[in-house]
Structures are given as structure tokens and as C-alpha cells.
């Protein structure tokens with residue numbers, strides 16, 4: 431499985447995720463959250479930023495179900511789902527992830543026909559530090 | 569300032585055969601396409617003083633120029649973002665020639681995609697931004713990234729797989745008229761489409777472009793010079809690039825309105841500098857790496873309103889005789905996937921009146937580059 435190849439802007443996201451916290455970068459001057467992280471605020475151009483904790487609640491914005499040809503580790507689990515989750519606290523922050531049955535469950539643990547756009551989900555954290563998503567009403 | 573409008577023209581086009589596998593390498597194919605385009609124009613290689621290409625090709629200007637015997641080059645540019653750069657090559661040459669930086673420009677694309685590696689398989693070259701936010705979760709390939717937008721598009725606007733099939737079918741029908749097309753002898757039916765294997769749901773095999781070896785090129789000169797060339801000049805009426813504010817590439821999930829992309833930005837500039845409107849376009853060559861890009865582009869370039877791109881494809885609208893005949897050589901879906909350069913050359917053929925699926929009396933053509941990445945577009949006229 432691929433691990434995040436991170437950069438200085440993204441590293442704090444993964445450090446917090448490894449501690450089981452979902453945080454997004456926000457401007458320390460005007461307060462606007464932004465994703466993906468970047469050096470300065472596109473609204474007010476401030477270089478001051480903070481990592482704001484979010485509730486981890488969201489809704490499915492869209493999803494796909496990839497089938498082979500895929501990289502071997504992923505092909506083994508295909509078909510699996512990849513979702514985009516819109517955060518309740520910051521609707522324009524949308525995170526890519528996997529909808530699973532519980533922490534550390536495989537990518538294909540939830541049947542694709544259980545997934546609906548608009549479904550409420552919340553974040554859980556895998557042992558590898560990757561945020562995952564589970565249905566609020568399984 | 570005079571601007572670009574009709575200041576330059578495409579006077580030569582050339583191409584190699586298209587196939588899943590061609591024995592010659594990328595550089596050799598590039599040389600063949602470029603020399604064919606110059607021959608078509610009736611211009612000697614030594615007269616070329618400008619080149620334009622786009623990324624994801626390994627052959628560079630030095631290699632090409634010394635191989636085919638170009639003269640001294642005074643302008644050369646390479647546009648980024650792969651298929652988003654196709655039309656920008658012609659736009660850059662038109663700018664250079666209109667402003668006196670050069671006199672004879674060649675744009676080209678050579679590709680060994682059919683027999684070469686798939687870029688997404690390269691895990692070593694995984695760029696930290698923005699791949700860290702997508703690839704670990706198994707969103708690996710361009711088709712996965714676009715399928716995510718396609719699902720949302722279908723959900724918001726009620727577009728259906730039948731709409732995407734309409735796109736695939738129109739391209740395949742045109743390829744069935746084009747002996748040079750990879751899918752020349754391979755008709756497509758609705759049953760084949762609906763029962764084909766998934767690649768990334770909601771997109772199936774036939775929603776994906778071909779994987780092709782091949783090369784194409786075209787020659788751009790001033791309108792004055794164009795009158796002395798072999799063929800009817802095809803004028804570059806308007807040209808634009810587009811990189812929208814807060815755009816994120818193919819994974820455009822992070823701006824306020826992910827279902828509008830670079831097409832909207834390019835279109836605003838394109839139409840601002842044109843003497844005609846979308847309703848006056850006789851034939852369109854719209855970048856079709858995936859069928860789902862067509863409804864988005866139809867909206868972006870102003871052929872219909874937001875959310876109507878799916879419905880626009882109904883009742884044979886994209887076929888010959890329809891509202892907007894599309895990708896009349898077969899496009900990337902069914903002629904060849906050469907990062908969209910075949911769409912430029914097909915636009916030229918339509919306006920010369922020599923397409924294998926000729927739109928009667930075609931005088932205006934829109935050509936677009938890849939939507940979903942920083943893009944470019946051309947309005948051509950005869």
C-alpha cells in the first residue's frame with residue numbers, strides 16, 4: 431500500500447492524524463480554513479496559519495469503485511471504494527478517503543451498494559495513521 | 569494592438585499511422601509527423617524557426633531540430649499539463665508569429681502510450697503535492713480522479729450512463745468512417761457499452777480513451793504567408809489557455825464549485841476575442857480522454873447551460889447532422905489517444921473540407937485540450 435509522500439505543508443496533517451486527531455489548516459489572520467495546506471492564505475495572503483481541530487463528521491460528496499488494472503496491493507482488494515467526504519464543520523474542505531466497517535478494516539470491507547452520496551460519516555483512525563470513514567448509521 | 573484574430577493560419581498537417589504498437593520510437597515518429605506536415609504545407613524544414621510542444625513527451629526541440637534539419641530557431645516553448653497543452657502549442661506559435669518573433673512554426677506530439685508504460689504505475693515519481701491526499705486511499709489513476717467528478721455530476725444533474733454512451737457512440741461512429749482510426753472496423757453498440765467491464769465505477773471500459781502509439785504535427789504561418797501555401801488556410805481565429813483561480817488539477821475537489829473547471833476560464837477568453845459565438849460553431853473537437861469530460865466541456869464552452877451537458881447529447885446531437893457534430897475523426901476515444909493533437913488536425917481537415925466524416929459547409933470549429941487540467945482551446949475558421 432502507498433504511504434503518503436508528504437511535504438512541509440502537509441506534514442502537520444499526518445502528524446495529527448497519527449495521534450488520532452483530524453485537523454485542517456486555517457489562516458491565523460482571517461480564520462479561513464484551506465485544503466490542501468499551502469504556505470499562505472489565498473484570501474488575505476497571511477503566512478500565519480494554525481491547525482484547527484474538526485469534529486470528524488461529514489457527508490459523502492462523491493465516490494468511485496476502482497477495478498483493475500491497479501497497483502498490486504490495491505488490485506488484491508478491488509473492487510473497493512474511494513470516497514470524498516465534505517466536512518460538517520467546513521463544507522468546502524473535502525477529504526479523500528475510504529468508507530470502511532471500522533478502524534483498520536480493509537478498503538473493500540463495506541459493500542459498494544451501501545454507499546450513498548449525502549450519507550453521514552465520521553472519521554476513525556487506522557494504525558498506520560490514515561484517517562478512514564465509517565457510516566454514522568451502519 | 570492588433571491581437572491574434574485571424575493573424576495566423578494552420579497550413580500543414582501531418583500524422584503517422586496510429587496503432588496499439590508501432591515499431592519505431594517516439595523520436596522517429598515525431599520526425600515523420602513533422603516532415604509530413606511541412607510537406608503538406610509545401611514549406612522546407614530549413615524555413616522553420618519556431619517550435620511548440622507540450623509535456624509528457626521525451627523528444628525535445630534539440631533532438632527534433634537537428635534530426636529533420638530545421639533552420640535557426642528563434643522561438644520555442646513547451647506547455648505543461650500533458651493533454652491540457654495541446655491547443656496551447658498552436659496558440660503560442662500564433663502569438664510568436666503575430667508579434668514577429670518567428671515566421672514558420674511547427675507544433676507536434678509524439679507518443680508511445682500503447683506500448684509504453686502507464687504514467688500512474690510509476691510509484692517512485694509520486695509527487696508529494698497533491699498525491700499524498702489521494703493515492704494512499706487507492707485513487708490511483710486519472711480515470712479514478714475523473715470518475716469521482718462524474719459521479720457527483722450525475723448525482724447533481726441527473727445525467728446518466730446513456731448520456732456518456734452517446735459520447736462514446738458518436739466518437740466510435742466517426743471512427744468507423746475513418747480508415748486511419750484504430751477503431752475503424754469496430755462498431756459499438758449500447759449493449760456492448762452497458763455490459764462492458766468497469767474501470768472505475770461509474771466509468772466503464774468504453775468511457776476511457778484508447779492507448780495509442782503515433783505522432784502528429786501542424787505548421788503555423790502568418791495569414792499573408794498562408795496564401796502562398798498548398799492548401800486553403802485554416803485561420804487561428806481565437807486562442808486561449810485556462811488555469812482557473814483555486815484550481816487543483818484533475819482532483820479538483822477542493823474549490824467552491826468543483827464541477828466547473830478550466831474550460832470555463834478558457835472559454836471566457838476565447839469568446840471575448842471571437843467574432844462568433846458557441847451557437848455559430850459548425851463542428852467541435854472536444855478533448856475526450858474520458859466520456860465524462862464532454863458534458864462538462866459542453867457547459868464550459870457555452871453550448872448549453874450548467875447541468876445540461878448530459879441532456880445535450882440526446883437525439884443524436886453529437887452525430888453528423890446533429891446540433892454539434894463531435895470529434896469527427898473518432899477522437900481520443902476511438903481514433904487515437906495522442907494527447908489530443910489528432911483533434912487539432914481533424915479540425916483543420918473539417919475546415920479544408922477533407923474529413924472522412926465531413927460536416928457539409930463547415931466554416932468554424934472549436935478545438936479543446938484536456939479538461940480537468942490547466943487547459944487551452946482554439947477557434948479555427950476557414
Ligand SMILES: [Zn+2]
Nearest residue numbers: 457460471474
Ligand atoms: Zn487569511
